[in-house]
Amino acid sequence: MKHLQPINQKAGKIEHYLEHDVVALSGQPRGYTVPQQPDSPHIPMGCSLVFSPGWEVDRSGGTAGLCQPVERDLFDCHLGCFWPAHVPDQLNHSPDWTSKCAAAQKDWRSLDIIFP
Amino acid sequence: MTVRTAVALTTREYHPFEAAGRRFVYMVPSAAVFGLDETSAAVLDALGERRMSADDLADDLADRFVPDDVRQTVNELMQVHAIGEAGVLQEPMSRQMPPTPFPLTTMVLNVTNQCNLSCGYCYEYGDDKIVDTENGAQPKFMSEETARQSVEFMLEESRDIETVNLTFFGGETLMNFPVLQKTVEYARGRAAEMGKGIRFSLTTNATLLRADIIEWLADNDIGVTVSIDGPKEMQDELRVFKGNGRGTYDVVAPKVRELLRRHKSRPICARVTLTRNVLDVMRIYKHLTEEMGFWEVGFAPVTSSSSRDYAIGDEGFTAMLDQFNELAEDFLEAALENRHHGFSNIKDTIEEIHKGVSKAYPCGAGLGLMGVATDGDVALCHRFAGSDEHKLGTVESGIDHGLQQEFLEKHHLANKTDCHTCWARPLCSGGCYHEAYTRYGTTARPNLHYCEWIRSWTDTCLRIYGELAERNPGYLAIFDG
Incomplete structure (x- = not known):
């Protein structure tokens, strides 16, 4: 490290780890400027699991592969959200609500509006 | 070519202190002490309470520092967790238990x-x-x-x-x-x-x-x-x-x-x-x-x-x-x-x-x-x-x-949620069980009545440590080992 000087023993251990383990293993040259991106495509997680201003961009600023905010929000509430959200009651009234929506990105228009 | 990145960064947990005319950070929870140079001090100052990307920081400090140097500093600060991506949840507090059976010393x-x-x-x-x-x-x-x-x-x-x-x-x-x-x-x-x-x-x-x-x-x-x-x-x-x-x-x-x-x-x-x-x-x-x-x-x-x-x-x-x-x-x-x-x-x-x-x-x-x-x-x-x-x-x-296991599980710092936002927790860890029992009737409570005092005293000790590290590092050898 050039701009941080390890002072105590723990700092020395961290520096040693970073110089000898992490950097060597990742094969990254020193001083790279972009944090390593994960190999798999970035999939934003449920709305309340991360604090994020919205789905307009992904974590590296990209816009590819994102669905529109509205239907993604609704569909994510239906699937992965632990918070009680305004989605149709699939247990009692609308068991087949998602039957016409095999892939949300493509079929989101088929999701019906339900009046309870 | 440097790739532009819009990743917003914020500061993470550390306690800054000054000694012998130099600036240091005490990292939480690792308890590492790093000395800052002008660039790293400037990056932390510029970031402050804000959210900025490495590029924003490089632009912001361009009149005083070479942009690539700023980016490298950002990288170093990220590696030691002094700063991190905004909005990314920090790892939950480790609940690692001591090895058992733990020897009596x-x-x-x-x-x-x-x-x-x-x-x-x-x-x-x-x-x-x-x-x-x-x-x-x-x-x-x-x-x-x-x-x-x-x-x-x-x-x-x-x-x-x-x-x-x-x-x-x-x-x-x-x-x-x-x-x-x-x-x-x-x-x-x-x-x-x-x-x-x-x-x-x-x-x-x-x-x-x-x-x-x-x-x-x-x-x-x-x-x-x-x-x-x-x-x-x-x-x-x-x-x-x-x-x-x-x-x-x-x-x-x-x-x-x-x-x-x-x-x-x-x-x-x-x-x-x-x-x-x-x-x-x-x-x-x-x-x-x-x-x-x-x-x-x-x-x-x-x-x-x-x-x-x-x-x-x-x-x-x-x-x-x-x-x-x-x-x-x-x-x-x-x-x-x-x-x-x-x-x-x-x-x-x-x-x-x-x-x-x-x-x-x-x-x-x-x-x-x-x-x-x-x-x-x-x-x-x-x-x-x-x-x-x-x-x-x-x-x-x-x-x-x-x-014993029950005691250790119940009293782990991970359970003392009051302590989770305190920078002094690596050293204090909630304080004396007996003090807590006398004040609150339970050994499991952190001693919140002397938090300010502990933080202030820990800050003093860090400052004295920094002075020694800068002015007479040889003295600290008595604590090696």
Whole structure:
């Protein structure tokens, strides 16, 4: 490290780890400027699991592969959200609500509006 | 070509401090200390409370620093977790448990629960006592048999540890001197048979010291800590004889001087309890070291519920802190010249800072240290010895590892959510179990009444550490290893 000087023993251990383990293993040259991106495509997680201003961009600023905010929000509430959200009651009234929506990105228009 | 990145960054947990004209960060929770250069200091300042990307920072600082240098600094700061991506949840606090079975390194043997003094603040006799030592079922003095069993217990539970520590405690330890003497002899023999080293120490109020006892302590390399509160008027304020209530200074002072004159095989330390009217730290320190000759002096504010008339109020804490800071400067002056200084509080903390200790538990109680009551019951530490609620086994049957595990799980720092936003938690970890029990009725609560004090004192210790690291790093070698 050039701009941080390890002072105590723990700092020395961290520096040693970073110089000898992490950097060597990742094969990254020193001083790279972009944090390593994960190999798999970035999939934003449920709305309340991360604090994020919205789905307009992904974590590296990209816009590819994102669905529109509205239907993604609704569909994510239906699937992965632990918070009680305004989605149709699939247990009692609308068991087949998602039957016409095999892939949300493509079929989101088929999701019906339900009046309870 | 540098890829533009819009990743928003924010600062993570660290405590900044300055020493010897340089800026440092104390990282939380790793407890690493890094010195900053101009670029890293500027990056942290520029980021402050804001969210900015590495490019924003490079642009922001372009008039003073080369952009690529700023980006590299950002990268370094990210690697040590001083900054991180905004909106990305930090890892939850580690709940890693200590390896089991955890070896016992120190056993505190309460050889008696009786005392010839009745110090107003004593946690064994005062208003906040946990165990009834007057009318309780426990024997008032530990028998030789129980002491022997305790030694066997300690050697057994120390497992692979090469050198164990046996500390005698009370009550007034010397009221059971015959058993103490025989136990030392027995333990030394048994440790030798098992190929282990053993160190002995005791705490005493010094009133019962006699020439022959002092001789024996010196000959047997027994470390001695004397509970003493300072010059006459301070010592006599609360450290008084049972029965007549008279102050103890005039009895204690000549005996202590004799002890210090004769006993040179181990350092002799004073242990001071600070109370509302006994707060003149500098004067106490000078008296006990320069005038009496103690090697080290350790200070501890009294443990009491807040309503006691000897409890230290908020103003008292501020005054105490000012004096601790003054004494810390005194220590720094000595350490810069490689001179000995006997302010043990700061040395203990600086050692922990130097090593980068980050604790899940405030102390070794219930882990590597346990206290044994006169009847052989094993508890968290000497302060809980004899309390059924805090019992972890008996010297006869050994440690109840189920109970111990339950204790360790319940008291892990991960459960002390109040502490999770505090930068001092690697060193404090919620503070003394006994203090918490006295204040809040449970050992599991962090001691929120002295948070400000701990943070301020830790900041002082970090600053002193920084001064030493910059101006006399060779001194810190005494804390290596």
